[in-house]
Amino acid sequence: MSAKTLKKTGPAGANVRESVKSGTLVEKAHAALRKNIIAGRHLPGEKLRVEHLKRDYGVGGGTLREALTLLIADKLVVAEGQRGFRVALVSADDLVDLSRIRILLEKEAIRQSIAHGDDEWEASVVSAAHILSRSTKAFAENPQDQAVFDEWERRHRDFHLSLLSAAPSEWTRYFLTVAYQQYERYRHMFLAVAEDFYKDRDAAAEHVAILEAVLARDADLAVRLVEEHLTRSLDEWVGYFEKVGAFDSSRAALSAGQAD
Numbered sequence: 105m106s107a108k109t110l111k112k113t114g115p116a117g118a119n120v121r122e123s124v125k126s127g128t129l130v131e132k133a134h135a136a137l138r139k140n141i142i143a144g145r146h147l148p149g150e151k152l153r154v155e156h157l158k159r160d161y162g163v164g165g166g167t168l169r170e171a172l173t174l175l176i177a178d179k180l181v182v183a184e185g186q187r188g189f190r191v192a193l194v195s196a197d198d199l200v201d202l203s204r205i206r207i208l209l210e211k212e213a214i215r216q217s218i219a220h221g222d223d224e225w226e227a228s229v230v231s232a233a234h235i236l237s238r239s240t241k242a243f244a245e246n247p248q249d250q251a252v253f254d255e256w257e258r259r260h261r262d263f264h265l266s267l268l269s270a271a272p273s274e275w276t277r278y279f280l281t282v283a284y285q286q287y288e289r290y291r292h293m294f295l296a297v298a299e300d301f302y303k304d305r306d307a308a309a310e311h312v313a314i315l316e317a318v319l320a321r322d323a324d325l326a327v328r329l330v331e332e333h334l335t336r337s338l339d340e341w342v343g344y345f346e347k348v349g350a351f352d353s354s355r356a357a358l359s360a361g362q363a364d
């Protein structure tokens with residue numbers, strides 16, 4: 105039914121409405137697919153067949169192809185010439201590369217933010233840290249609860265984003281947003297295989313130390329603490345890669361078997 109509404113027939117006014125609707129459908133399909141790739145419901149390397157996706161997402165082929173093109177720009181999907189689309193692969197090398205760039209950009213953005221941030225920015229950082237601390241407690245008590253994890257993840261991202269939200273460089277913040285999407289995909293994969301996620305470290309204390317350095321406007325200390333915080337996560341995650349070996353679609357049957 106959705107595909108039918110996209111047919112460009114009728115008077116010019118109708119076409120305008122349809123193109124607006126079409127844009128909305130593409131955005132919705134893009135957001136839904138992106139969410140499912142990041143959450144690992146479409147595994148790395150998985151072939152994305154338009155005819156299957158049409159059924160699963162309830163949109164037409166044209167809409168899906170546009171959404172998939174946007175996902176190529178997100179580096180979450182790769183095009184295979186005439187043969188269609190696949191979910192982008194993951195690897196330890198990719199993760200290390202991604203992390204290095206994220207750390208570089210985040211350090212720069214925090215430095216800018218501390219130099220330019222006003223009292224309201226400080227208040228937004230304090231607020232983000234406070235609600236993250238509530239979620240961190242809930243997550244520690246219920247590490248396998250998906251809803252608790254989703255909330256923790258959102259608040260964790262918001263805290264890190266708040267640290268650099270006063271940075272005037274829009275490009276820095278844009279590239280970091282792209283990097284965070286990729287990061288979330290890795291985090292979801294590791295959470296699926298790791299029962300000891302964040303167990304060997306006090307991530308809450310690390311966040312508090314970062315908050316205090318930011319409030320003291322000590323840019324050198326804040327930058328060093330953020331680098332240590334992110335490097336610890338990277339080391340932990342590379343360790344999971346070594347343990348698990350692969351996270352691609354060849355593991356799908358194995359993962360399904362482990363789920364119960």
Ligand SMILES: [Zn+2]
Binds near residue numbers: 260264311333
């Ligand atoms: Zn963190």
